[in-house]
Amino acid sequence: MGDTVSSHLDESRREMITARTSNVMKEFSDMYEQQYAVALFNSVRFEIEGGGGTQSQLLHRKDPLAGRSIFSGSLFQYLEENRKWRNRFISVPNSYTISIYDSKAAYERGLHPKVTINCAGYRALTSMEEYMELLNTNLSDIKGKGGVNPVIKCATQFPLILWHPYARHHYFCVMTEKEQKKWHAVLQDCVRHSNNGLSEDSTVHTPAFTDAVRLLRQSKEHYGTWDMMCGTPPQILANLVMETLSPELKNVISPRLKGKMHQRQRNWMLISDGVYRQVLSQTSGQYHALVEACEAQRAPLDARIRTDMDQIITSKEHVSSKIRALVLPKAEKLLRSSVQPYINSILDALMEPTSRGFAEVRDVFFKELVELSKNSLNIGGGEKLGEHMERLSMLAFHPVKMQSCYEKVDQLNLEGLQQRFSVSSPSVFIGRAQILMGEQMDNAVYTFEQIFNQRLEAKGGEDMCKTIQRCQDRVLKKFDYDSSTVRKKFFREALLQIIIPYMLQHLAPSCSPDLPRFKELIFEDFSRFLLVENIFEEVVLQSVTKDIMMAVKEAAVQRKHNLYRDSIILSNSDPNLDLLGETSPVDWSSKFGADEQESPISFGTVGEGSGKKRRQVVSMIQLEGMPLPYESCLEVPGVELIPEEDAEVSEEKKEAKEIENTGPLDDPKSPDSVNEIRDLINPVVEMLVCISKDDQNEMTNGAKPTTGTTTMEDGLKEQVIHITTVVEDVPSKSPVDKMSPQTILQKLAGSPHRESVIKKAIDEIDTAVLEGDGEKIVEVAKSDTESPMPLTTDSSSCLNREDKILKPADTEGMLG
Template identity: 70%
Template sequence: DKYSLSVHLEQSSVVENSRTNAVMAEFGKFYEQQYAVALFNSVRYEIEGGGNTQTQLLHRKDPLKNKSIFSGGLFQYLEESKKWRSRFLYVGDFYNISLYESKAAHDRGLHSKGVINCAGYRALTSMEEYLGLLNNSLSDTKAKAASAPFLKCPMQFPLILWHPYARHHYFCVMTEKEQKKWHAVFQDCVRHSNNGLSEECKVATPAFTDALRLYRQAKGHYGTWDLMCGNQAQILANLVMETLHPELKNLIVPRLKGKLQQRQRDWMLISDAVYRQVLSQTKTQHEALAQVCEVERPRLDSALRTDMDQIITSKEHVSGKIRALVLPRVEQLVRSKVQPYIHSILEALMEPTSRGFSEVRDILFRELVEVSKNTTNDRSSEKLGEHMDKISMLAFHPVKMQSCYEKMEALNLEGLQQRCDVSSPSVFIQRAQILMRQQMDNAVHTFEQLVHQSLDGHSGEDFCKIIQRCQDRVLKKYDYDSSTVRKKFFREALLQIIIPYMLKQLSPSCSPDLPKFKELIFEDFSRFILVENIFEEVVLQSVSKDIMMAVKEAAVQRRHNLYRDSMVLTNSDPNLHLLGEDTIDWAGQFGGVKGDRQGGEVANRKRKQIVSMIHLDGMPLPYESCQEVPGVDGIPEESEGQTEQDLETEKPVNPIQHVPIEKEPGSPDSLNEIRDLINPVLEVVEKDDEHFEMPPHVFVLSCLLKCDSVEEKPESIPRLIP
């Protein structure tokens, strides 16, 4: 089997290498062209200026500083040994999932066993759903309805991370409560990783996205694309695999031998190996391509600033000529094929989106009322700091935000997927969910700043009135900003749906006429003015007016709590935008505990965790399932408040139950207890340059327990003992 797999991998490598080089070479041409255009647009915007809508809510730059999302124990299926093993998972502020042997290994700062970047993945909670996706991706080896999966979960609550090309990851937990919490966290990791490229890169990001779109359009693929996920290298790897994967499947799958489950497993191993090779190549080649463009940027920038007026005049002249040619065809298409459907598409988008943002407001209101009630009962500044510290991370609590996200899951664009080449609604669902999280964080951050500003010089008796006033002001600001954000989202979504459809209909008749307009562009300006881009701008401008009118009409109806564009909310807090953008350390200022007093690894281990652990009453969990590091639900952190000297002199902790060892444990009653007692202390623990090892007789006993057969024991023990 290993020999046949190596042969298949060798064949795949040859095809993969040539296909990756071909795709990157063609993409590179588009990228270099679009880089110059994006630089022109950026410099023009900088010179001419342009105002964005003034938001009422504040933003903060680094909300997750010194925070982590979630951590805990569960079981993972290991492909190498084909067995389930206990693992400790840690989800940090970058939403990558790090896997450790145990919580102790994480706390000691050991290297993780692996890190999962969730870009392009889907989080599943049932084997039936997973097998459906697996069978759809392997049509040649489609399983029968009654066939068994190639792995069985030891418990009935699985968690599976599925990717169309990369390795799949299998986990399971003991209870439904754990499953729901982990699923919400995994979904948030996927959502964050799929959120697109950084908008702070004003040239590189639009150049990349436009080049990718034009590349796919040249191949006949218009419309949204589900796999525009992750960073540039991951997106390009997905672009290569889009054509390479079917080709390899047709080449290799018919040659795989063995039972159905074995063929499925082998094909996934081959697909993952090929994907990792492609990802390595796309990363290297994209970095080289970006470096070439960055080196040339100063020269292009200088030429732009010198000839900006002439370039703009030349572009407007060419735009007028192209508009005169294509506008009649565009208007005919808009009247007959676009206008009749704009309102129905908008309604489909507005219903779940408005419900989701309304749910965000309801959750925000409930949490603020809870803070007010708790402050009324206990008016001490310490308690206020504790409650404010909890609410500060509300937007990044995937479990509390899950009800908002679920409202958006109801988005149904059935009928558009064939007509307008919309691959699936997931692109719009995830974008709206990210906007919900941003608006929640903006509202919470603004509330924090208002409360913090108002507390100066006031006693505990005034806390409740201050919180009530700040709550009312924040909710009004949220209503205005959420309306603005939703209307912008609707406009962008309509353009994403309609423009590709129009380009697909118009390109066959208009594209042959475009090259002749290149003669109207001076050679020195030809890098900054591309007729293909101008053609798309003309199409976009022709339908933008209809889209704007549709959104305005929806706002006038007030069915979804949208403000009219003519309404301008007066900024009642002129000094509010002068406040800081950083998160307020409520625990440090009001609770007397400084969050950053520790340094190095200790500070990393003591990051405040947003999602609290699960405690199962009366159920022993020897594999550390979700019992570590309590979070923000009022449970103190492990060793919280101790000084560094206290940490050095603390009592030894049982690595299984995480409680201080007061006396020697009694004799174990079963083989499992012996394993639980011995396995965690197999590793050498370093502390103050002293080495603690298990006694020799305990080590020999552990070796005996690890042997697979009696015959192996006499030979294994002498070799293993130091």
């Protein structure tokens, strides 16, 4: 593979790539320096004048993932070097990068990962058909039919693929559908947070960078949203270079690629990855040098802005009025004819899935609190409460639990509007809405934690359910208000992102030629802070803002969207809550002495502090129904170890049904029906009693009222009301089929299907013992007991626990 890349990316071609990257970076640097001064002026002005925003009702956690990692587990990875599937250990720290290790032991020793994946720009896929469709769309010159001659042959029927338009693709697979769903949720969360955009905390660098990139793309007639505006600034710049460079290289290189269709596709992906890494390395170095140069000029620029602030603002207002007189008539005409008729349609397409997503966030949060209340009522104890609160505190960062919320927004569809308004895809808005949903969930959880902790310290553990209920109601009211505020802001920003580029694209041809003459109205000392291009865009923005605000305000009146009206203001409604926000987060495990070993724990990598324990948000995945011995660099298991889909699904359904019918004995829940309440009052215990053939004739299948007593394992005698007798015929086996327990265990030691063999071995032992004594199975039902015995479901329990076997002499009183 290396020969293929080096042969097509020779020295001359690499020099051409370097030159093209330098040209793009030169254009970007000029625009960034201009926008840096403008962004600095706006930041200082906002600092001096202030800007009032809607006050949040919920508290915000500063560093929610401190001391945490998101996930870790083992799966199979496809290696391009030798085209083999190997077992790998994956760790996802709180930075949402994916670190790949040879084994769990290497991870725990703090070794450097073999591969680290930054998921910005990637897409997480779960089917080879979807992957081939994307591949054929991206490689239009090197097409192959979906499902025929795939690029790779997946080892199982549950693949996980990370796809990128320019960088290398990553292929994984797991053994079960349940694992696939869990891993897919984790990978999607990594992509979501990596694509979240630049930090809003930087009030100068972020707006300067985004405006420079947007203006540079507009100069090349690329208006509208851009899917690859994601990741770090060097990654975004590399995407900007590859946007034009990749098609040109493809046209030159693809005709020279040899081999079958899938081989040519694989070779081109490796070549594209080589080009992308070269471009990314160059953009990283040049961008950091550019930022340092601008930062060196920040102090004198800041001093001048503060000194001449009033004169700069006056000059800007004068120029704005002149540009407004030129632009407004044209903008209003375009607005009336081509924008206003579509605002409500765009808003409806955005509102319905987004509102459903936020409603699901509320429901998930409510259900978790109900579960917390039920467990505190049934189980009690500070240790259990601490464990449940620990899990609740990380609810917003649990990809699997939040998946139902995110799926609601995935239904957002702008079909019919995308082409008209140059929207590449709705993924930009979907990702932003999902990030806001996660933030609101964490705010609600953190606020509940602080209020609940305050109540506990004030009143202790008395009447826990009522305390939880009151805190829950208080937080939900605040969540409803903040949810409405956040959604309305999101709708306004989304409408601006869709409409403003459309208007600029149609107004630029007629207005841009007249803009240079307005530069003469700006003093030379202020020319770095006032650019006519920015003022022109601000005028266009002001022309459409009123219509957007009115549309969102009218939508807030409709009850179906669950939005508060703008007239409802809850500012300073809960001043005591602000004081709680200044306190440190509650460590529930140490507060109630919870056993931290029960919480999933992972170990930090070298970059995060070697050997430092970090609690995981999501529990580690283990294979269902079989052990996971693949902790070293092993190949993918043979076909005999990969469970069939139908058998696996049926087994999962069977286990789910058993859990549903019996429930965990150590974690009881509140009764949900009248019959369950009656069972709690009059518990029933089923016991297996071995009897002889002579007594069999005296017993019949059915219920027979009787009285008597039986001796329990604690020595107390309990009264028996009735006995249900069931006689089962056990087919005899030939001596050849019978095996001793030692023989069974020897065969078990080398078997790959250990759990199934264990179960079969137990059945063999049960049958051998019962046939040897000539005994039958009798079920005895007993009620009116205050302390029920554990439920026995098979004869193996009788064999392993002698204290629960009732001898015939003990049953004489029961049988009358």
